[in-house]
Amino acid sequence: MTSAPLAAVTGAEGFIGSHLTEALVASGHRVRAMAxxxxxxxxxxxxTLPSDVLDQVEIVLGDVRDPGSVRGLLDGADCAYHLAALIAIPYSYQAPHSYVDTNVxxxxxxxxxxxxxxxxxxxxxxxxxxxxxxxxxPITEDHPINTQSPYAASKAGGDRLADSYHASFGTPVVTLRPFNTFGPRQSMRAVIPTVIGQVAAGQRTITLGDLRPTRDFTFVEDTARAFLAVGTAAAEQVVGRTFNAGTGGEISVGDLVALIGKVxxxxxxxxxxxxxxxxxxxxxxxLVADATRLTTATGWRPASxxxxxxxxxxxxxxxPANLARYKTGIYNI
Structure with a gap:
């Protein structure tokens, strides 16, 4: 009897990582998850995951900045999903060295x-x-790279390393470039939970930054399916390539707030x-995605x-149990 494939996930304890862990288990994988x-x-x-999901998950504590931790996590894995990162843009202005250490x-x-x-x-x-x-x-994968924050620069550095390892050593890497993901468990450092959290806490005066930028928002379950799509597709379709994951729609922060108020x-x-x-x-x-390349290669499309x-x-x-985990009254960076 063939055992279920083993997926190793860095950053599994986080927002997208925890949803990906659930999706992997639902698709028949065993998961070794690094927190x-x-x-x-x-x-x-x-x-917070259900016990029947966690029965298929081996959780290990480690750190991607430590080579030994990473090697132990990946040993025997059929596929590795690398999500661990520092992601908050405002904090990258304060602690850029930390972003290079983690993301590069x-x-x-x-x-x-x-x-x-x-x-x-x-x-x-x-x-x-x-x-x-x-x-x-919309933005295709051929759009120029233009890093406007230390966070973006550190992520681009990781991308370039991934590209170079594929070119130099044949490393079977595929890069997924999600646009703005949202959903349950997201940090208050992102705009949608910032607004929804304040409203859920009873506030009707919402405090935000610039309302003009537009974004392409993808529900987290769709993003998790995009990871699965590139992780399980035939190698000749995806390895050595970069794929956008987004809906192709955009909305300004100001209009987004109005839509949340309606919802x-x-x-x-x-x-x-x-x-x-x-x-x-x-x-x-x-930011607005063209995900044609991902759809063509894997059939992925957003469902929500x-x-x-x-x-x-x-x-x-x-x-209330979920809201209690958050600090809605402060600016979370």
Whole structure:
């Protein structure tokens, strides 16, 4: 009897990582999930997954900045999904060295482990922020890279390493570049949980940064399916390639707030907080994906509309047990 394939996931305790872990188990995988080592032995969002899911998950504490941790995680894996990263753009202005350590050196450690162990496939996570403000829309994978924050620069550095390992050593890496993912369990460092969290906590005056930028928002379950799609597709379709994952639609932050107010049946007054504004030259004003390459290669398409995803996210955040995990009254960077 053939055992289920083993998927190794870095960043599994996080927002997208925990949803990917669920999706992998649902698709018949065993999962070895790395949560960042901490003195509380916390497994992050993995602790909230149903017991029948966790029965198929081996959770290990480690750190992608440590080569030994990474090699132990990947040993024997059929596919590695590398999601571990520092992602908050405002904090990257304060701690750029940390972003390089995690997003560049951490990625190097994963690539080295894949190469040494002969892991059959690595799915590396990029970000639409590497494109910067759109020069042409929708954004294809051939759009120029224009990193407007230390976070974006660190992610682009990891991307370039992944490309170079495929070119130099034949490392079987595929890069997925999600646009703005949202949904249950997301950090308050992102705009949708910031708004929904404030509304769920009873606030009707919402404090935000710039309302003009537009984004392409993808529901987290669709993003998780995109990871699965490139992780399980035939190698000749995906290995050595970069794929956008997005809906092809865009909405401004201001219009997004209005839509959230509609979904949550709450009249909202929005106030701009200068502390939440990015430096002017660092703000990415427009992002909208062209995911044709991903659809052609794997058949992936988003299943949820923005309004459907917002409704599901709002229901999750308005559960008192979930909302209690968040600090809605402060600016989370």
């Amino acid at each position: 960042q080592y901490n003195s509380f032995s916390s497994y992050g969002w993995l602790e 050196t951490g990625t190097l450690n994963v690539l080295e482990a894949v190469r040494a162990l002969g892991t059959p496939r690595l799915v590396h996570t990029s970000t639409s922020e590497t494109y910067g403000t759109a020069r042409t829309v 949550m049946d709450a009249p909202l007054d929005v106030q701009e907080d200068s502390a939440r504004l990015r430096p002017a030259a660092s703000e990415v004003m427009r 509309t923005l309004e459907e995803g917002l409704a599901r996210t709002a229901r999750w955040f308005t559960d």
